[in-house]
Amino acid sequence: MTAFDFHRFLLNDLPATFLFEVAARVLIAYIIVFIFLKVSGRRGIKQLSLFELVVILTLGSASGDVTFYDDVPVLPVLMVFVILLLLYRTTTFLIARSVRFSKWIQGEVVTLIVDGLYELKSLDGLNISEDEFFMEMRQQGVEHLGQVRLALIELDGQLSIYFYADEDVIPGLSVLPPPHRQDFTLIRESGLYACTHCGQTAELMGGSSHTCPRCKAEKWAKALSSVRNH
Template sequence: MADFDLHKFLINDQPYTFLFEVVVRVLIAYIVVFTFLKISGRRGVQQLSLFEVVVILTLGSASGDVTFYDDVPVLPVILVFVILLLLYRLTTWAMTKSSWFSTLIEGEVVTLIAEGKYVSENLDRLNISEDEFLMELRLKGAEHLGQIRLGLVEVDGQLSLYFYPDEEVRAGLSVLPEAHRQCFTQIPETGLYACNRCGTTQEIPRYEERKCHECGRNTWSLALNKKRV
């Protein structure tokens, strides 16, 4: 077994004076990334578009390399920053001139819930698990879809909900996890049930097995009609 080399373990073949250079490199990288965020005019990560996230990751990769490796010069990283900034400005300008290009870069708002049920054709467009989406609805204060007049997935992935007033709340699919709501393929008691896939409500008689006329699925939960608390 080779002897343990503490110097190599801590700093490899660099002199300890390189630690001061690391401090300077980190400071430069920090200023470059901060300056980009400042110039871009954004206040937080949630406000970043997909394009801006790509720019930040690219800049972060370049600044990370210059931080740790002594053979990576600083000037190319500054050039990367300048090019990315120009690319960002060019892209944002093109987005103001073309709605098609803006949609291509940032995406579009997706209507996911309308009039108390899911918009079926938009369900498969979203890269999100059912459990994660139901969690988002619960965190927004919804107990069932019948409370929601309109649900939009914004271009940044955030969920915007517009609720019915209490007097207009209708029966809808529960957004509770399956551990807190029963699901049936054969209906145990006659009543109003909601399709677990799209939220469509139907009056179904006892012991019947029925497919949803909207999406063709056959799993149901008892529809809720509670008002918001």
């Protein structure tokens, strides 16, 4: 192999028409990665929008190959950057011009909790575990859902929480992990309990099992009514 062989450096014996194949490959990769991320959910993206993450992943793959392998020509990789830039510009243009397209690409803000209760449609439609929401709420000082007036999942996956004033806190479902919260299917002692699925509270009689009137679940935890530590 001869160093600085410009023919190998630019196309490596590939025909110039291969650049059109590169454009098709980039478009296919863009669509496949986007659909995968769209279907799998947007959590974990954080500060990036969905299509921005698609661009970064595709660019990372293309630039990584040309960096490490001597048989990967440069011009096709440059074509990758050009096509991705065009796709990015087209996507941002359509987002700015079409509300419907913008919602499809970026999604919508999801209402997770209202007045200390889970929104059932939102909860059942999200591809994410309850433990992750509980972890984020604990990190923001939440001990139980009765402290939360409104909780939203933003476009970047972050959780925004709006709290009740201390005097307005209502009994709610504990968000503490299993070592600090015991769940029951058979209620042993009468008292105020919260459904572990939707957060609905109810006075339950001991010695029997109970079905949640709101979501039909059968697992309960003792409701908490403590205020937040400021």
